[in-house]
Amino acid sequence: MGKNDKSALGRALIKHHNHQIQESKEKGQLYYKQHKKVLESVTDVADIDAVIQQADDAVRLFSVDNPAAVNTLIDLESSSSTSEMTPQERRESQKKEEALHASSLSVPRRPAWNANMSVEELDANERRAFLVWRRSLARLEENDSLVLTPFEKNLDIWRQLWRVVERSDLLVMVVDARDPLFYRCPDLEAYAREIDEHKRTLLLINKADLLPYSVRLKWAEYFQLHDILYIFWSAKAATAVLEGKKPVSSLEETGGNDTKIYAREELLSRLQSEAEDIVQMRTNSQQTSVNAKTEHVTVGFVGYPNVGKSSTINALVGTKRTGVTSTPGKTKHFQTLIITEKLTLCDCPGLVFPSFTSSRYEMIASGVLPIHRMTEHREAVQVVADRVPRHVIEDVYNIKLPKPKPYEPKDRPPFASELLRSYCASRGYVASSGLPDETKAARQILKDYIDGKLVHYEMPPGMPGEDADLNEPGSSESDESDSDVGTTEEQGGTRPDDGLDDVMDDLKSFDMANGLGSSKGVHGARKKVVAGASYKHHKKPQRKKDRAWRVKDDGSDGMSVVRTYQKPANVGPVMAS
Numbered sequence: 001m002g003k004n005d006k007s008a009l010g011r012a013l014i015k016h017h018n019h020q021i022q023e024s025k026e027k028g029q030l031y032y033k034q035h036k037k038v039l040e041s042v043t044d045v046a047d048i049d050a051v052i053q054q055a056d057d058a059v060r061l062f063s064v065d066n067p068a069a070v071n072t073l074i075d076l077e078s079s080s081s082t083s084e085m086t087p088q089e090r091r092e093s094q095k096k097e098e099a100l101h102a103s104s105l106s107v108p109r110r111p112a113w114n115a116n117m118s119v120e121e122l123d124a125n126e127r128r129a130f131l132v133w134r135r136s137l138a139r140l141e142e143n144d145s146l147v148l149t150p151f152e153k154n155l156d157i158w159r160q161l162w163r164v165v166e167r168s169d170l171l172v173m174v175v176d177a178r179d180p181l182f183y184r185c186p187d188l189e190a191y192a193r194e195i196d197e198h199k200r201t202l203l204l205i206n207k208a209d210l211l212p213y214s215v216r217l218k219w220a221e222y223f224q225l226h227d228i229l230y231i232f233w234s235a236k237a238a239t240a241v242l243e244g245k246k247p248v249s250s251l252e253e254t255g256g257n258d259t260k261i262y263a264r265e266e267l268l269s270r271l272q273s274e275a276e277d278i279v280q281m282r283t284n285s286q287q288t289s290v291n292a293k294t295e296h297v298t299v300g301f302v303g304y305p306n307v308g309k310s311s312t313i314n315a316l317v318g319t320k321r322t323g324v325t326s327t328p329g330k331t332k333h334f335q336t337l338i339i340t341e342k343l344t345l346c347d348c349p350g351l352v353f354p355s356f357t358s359s360r361y362e363m364i365a366s367g368v369l370p371i372h373r374m375t376e377h378r379e380a381v382q383v384v385a386d387r388v389p390r391h392v393i394e395d396v397y398n399i400k401l402p403k404p405k406p407y408e409p410k411d412r413p414p415f416a417s418e419l420l421r422s423y424c425a426s427r428g429y430v431a432s433s434g435l436p437d438e439t440k441a442a443r444q445i446l447k448d449y450i451d452g453k454l455v456h457y458e459m460p461p462g463m464p465g466e467d468a469d470l471n472e473p474g475s476s477e478s479d480e481s482d483s484d485v486g487t488t489e490e491q492g493g494t495r496p497d498d499g500l501d502d503v504m505d506d507l508k509s510f511d512m513a514n515g516l517g518s519s520k521g522v523h524g525a526r527k528k529v530v531a532g533a534s535y536k537h538h539k540k541p542q543r544k545k546d547r548a549w550r551v552k553d554d555g556s557d558g559m560s561v562v563r564t565y566q567k568p569a570n571v572g573p574v575m576a577s
């Protein structure tokens, strides 16, 4: 063998070797991509991530001869229409649009499948259907008048839900008793019925220990009126009974069948009998064996993050099987738990359903989005300040909040800035900059709100808070301020004359601070505050979706604060339960 032959063989061997390494690397990466992906909830998608994901999916899913690809891409260009509507007009238009598009607010459906399909085919079908669903919601997001919640965008999490819905006879939607309708997803109930007309959904009103009896009674009336299957439940109380910290009788005293908080055994047997009824109805309709005895039933648990699914499962199983913390989103995969040979429970990871009703800050305050994702803490704390009466905050924290100015409604909720600063002052929270550590304070206040230390609850739609008249003195004037964020201007007309000097002083300093000069008249300046016209001067542009919820206020400290004067409708008063 000549020298040249030797080197040619060497080169060929090296080439072959390199090729093999390259091939195994690619295979490894593919494997890593397909199998080692950590299942993570995605509610916020930075535009660049969405673009990459779209490109990735589009390349994988659509061949050249499938023009559907073009139509399925999500248009990230949101509409930049900046209409100059007043807050009231915005809210009205938002309400109309919400009613108009309510039917578009769906959960993604799993495309039809059968056992003969290959894994790749199944995967491609599901991805394609998911993209179409995302596209329909992206269109809604482009609508300037709508505020869409940051919903779950990870297909793999929805796949977990699909499986739980498919395998369950009875679907239990766990909701937080403090605001059950916020956590309810009617379209999921509809989806369950589409899969099987006999499937039913039961609303498990967890954390019922945070509701007084009278409020449970009102909710019971509401659920019965609307033909909603429900049960009041407290995973916390059930766990305390299991651990011997509370007697079972503590639950028995909680009212009649419609309003009582179920004990563990009662809940298990009710779930089993409801599921057995469903199986029986299905069997009857198939007319296979009319009197066949139901052998085994499965009950699936679904719901938003942090509503207490894991706590419920742990209480029902009797031992700690799933992790419980106040950080939302730690249950990652559904779990199947065999309770008896006749009853199996299935726990789905918590997921955020698409909805119109809430802002990002409400979702943080409601425990659905993790507190650590919070960037604008004042906005989230304002939700707490709007919902928990001033005197309750003062009592719980043993602080004194600044009183409203003479020209402000006497019962206006505290500003987030006031609450944060008073809290920081009382606890000595100081940041390294030497300013009050508002971030630390905000986290603690939100945690207390989520954990129920700052007690609050909503009343059923159309029902007033049970002791609305027991609010702080002067509340009668407040009803006007409840109607809309734009009412600040009207309230100006009823302000006491003796507060005029304060008004003038405040407006002067506001004008000076905003470079408006002293030549502007009072009304000119007030209009700007109400309409938020001077907003752009000193606040970075807000996401279009959030604007409808807020008006600008000069805050007690002369700083720019975006907040609403509006006390949300149906907020119940606070009573220790």
Ligand SMILES: Nc1nc2c(ncn2[C@@H]2O[C@H](COP(=O)(O)OP(=O)(O)OP(=O)(O)O)[C@@H](O)[C@H]2O)c(=O)[nH]1
Residues within 6 Å of the ligand: 206, 207, 208, 209, 210, 233, 234, 235, 236, 237, 303, 304, 305, 306, 307, 308, 309, 310, 311, 312, 323, 324, 325, 326, 327, 328, 329, 330, 331, 349, 350, 351, 451, 452
């Ligand atoms: N007061 C009260 N708190 C509860 C009750 N059930 C759960 N919690 C609290 O609510 C928080 C969330 O409970 P989890 O059981 O982890 O909620 P989850 O729905 O499984 O949450 P994900 O894993 O995010 O889906 C924890 O801090 C619980 O202690 C209850 O009945 N009453």
